Amino acid sequence: MCLNCQRMKQTKVHYFLIWLKALRLRTLFLSLACIWGGLFAVQLTQDLNTPITIFTLLTALCLQILSNLANDYGDSIHGADHAGRKGPSRAVQSGAISAKAMKNAMILTAVLSFVSGCCLLAFALPVIGKMGVLSLLGIGIVAIIAAIAYTNGKRPYGYMGLGDISVFIFFGITAVAGTQYLQTASLSKQTWLLAIAYGCMATGVLHLNNMRDRISDKEAGKISIAVLLGFLGSKIYYSFLLLAPIACFTLLFILENYPPKASVPVTFLITLNLFAAWRVKELTQFDPLLKYLSLSTFSISLTLQLFLSLG
Numbered sequence: 001m002c003l004n005c006q007r008m009k010q011t012k013v014h015y016f017l018i019w020l021k022a023l024r025l026r027t028l029f030l031s032l033a034c035i036w037g038g039l040f041a042v043q044l045t046q047d048l049n050t051p052i053t054i055f056t057l058l059t060a061l062c063l064q065i066l067s068n069l070a071n072d073y074g075d076s077i078h079g080a081d082h083a084g085r086k087g088p089s090r091a092v093q094s095g096a097i098s099a100k101a102m103k104n105a106m107i108l109t110a111v112l113s114f115v116s117g118c119c120l121l122a123f124a125l126p127v128i129g130k131m132g133v134l135s136l137l138g139i140g141i142v143a144i145i146a147a148i149a150y151t152n153g154k155r156p157y158g159y160m161g162l163g164d165i166s167v168f169i170f171f172g173i174t175a176v177a178g179t180q181y182l183q184t185a186s187l188s189k190q191t192w193l194l195a196i197a198y199g200c201m202a203t204g205v206l207h208l209n210n211m212r213d214r215i216s217d218k219e220a221g222k223i224s225i226a227v228l229l230g231f232l233g234s235k236i237y238y239s240f241l242l243l244a245p246i247a248c249f250t251l252l253f254i255l256e257n258y259p260p261k262a263s264v265p266v267t268f269l270i271t272l273n274l275f276a277a278w279r280v281k282e283l284t285q286f287d288p289l290l291k292y293l294s295l296s297t298f299s300i301s302l303t304l305q306l307f308l309s310l311g
Contacts, residue, residue: 018096019105024068026291029298030205031064032057034171034198036301038179041191043308044256049127049183055120056179059140062113063170067147069109073102074151074158075222110144124182132185136178143170159222167206172199193252197245201270201297204241205290207234208277212286235278242274249300258307265303269296 035057042048076092076099092102117140121133128136146166150158157166176195177187210217210226211234218227226234249266273293280286 022069022072022097022102023065026294027068027205028061028064030171030202030294031060031175033294033298033301034175034202035060035179036298036305037194037198038176038191040301040304040308041176041180041188041194042183044188044190045184049123051123052120052127052183055116055123056182059113059116059120060175062109062116063143063147066106066109066113066144067150069102069106070148071151071158072097073099073106074148074156077152106148110148113144113147114140120182127183128181128185132181136182139174139178143174146170158224161223161225161228163206163210164203164225167203168199171202172196190252190255193248193255197248197252198297200241200244200248201293201300204238204273205293205297207238207241208286208290208293210234211238211277211280212283212290214283235280238277239274242270246270262307266300269299269303272296 038056039048039053072092092099117137121137121140124136125133146157150156150163150166157163172195176198177191180191181187207226210224211231213222214224214226214231214234217224225237229237246263246267250263253260253262273289273296276289276292277286280289
């Protein structure tokens with residue numbers, strides 16, 4: 001292989017890895033976990049519809065990637081991502097990817113999210129009917145807009161302390177309850193417990209991110225809950241976000257007549273994350289906790305599936 005060809009190949013691989021990093025793969029486990037919570041609720045009453053399940057997962061992944069790319073672009077444009085930031089460098093802020101290329105990627109991912117969502121609704125039409133399709137189509141469009149508007153536009157809502165409630169709604173209520181509704185055209189008590197639990201854990205991941213970036217966000221004028229509450233207040237708020245799922249899962253297990261010991265692995269996973277956050281003294285120490293909580297949430301979904309399989 002000629003030297004120039006080898007260099008071109010290395011450059012392409014390097015550029016691919018940069019884009020792969022920009023996707024923030026660790027966050028995708030969180031999206032999958034929340035959808036899986038909804039799938040668990042479905043399986044409590046009936047078998048899964050395979051096409052609906054596949055397109056639900058695909059649409060959720062597209063929306064999460066869109067959100068990640070939009071955050072990279074928006075935070076760089078608004079100055080929240082800068083050299084003094086405690087977290088890992090972002091693609092646009094570091095110059096690894098141009099703002100124009102990132103914007104084009106956002107548009108492409110938004111289109112893919114919409115197309116995947118439409119395919120999902122087409123398969124769900126016999127289950128939820130025309131009114132259900134129209135309602136969820138509207139919610140899907142709002143979800144696409146929300147993913148972009150979090151850090152973009154003249155007044156991004158993520159800069160006004162509204163990020164947490166948005167994550168709770170879309171990762172909890174929409175992801176879990178929406179997933180069950182698509183396959184059953186109904187919602188159960190168990191679904192609402194799962195929606196609250198997953199919504200709180202997803203909000204916890206965002207809050208860890210905001211605790212890590214609290215100082216740099218404040219300097220950039222980004223007012224998150226972590227900025228409003230300060231270091232100690234943020235840890236107390238985070239404790240609430242993780243204690244609520246423990247209560248929800250415990251109630252769920254009681255409703256499903258699981259043995260008391262069933263709650264042990266779930267409680268253990270959540271408690272580990274809680275203790276880890278309280279041990280943090282430096283803001284940079286929050287960064288690895290994002291991955292731990294995302295993977296813990298995914299592990300909880302695996303645990304629920306195991307309980308269901310063992311019956």
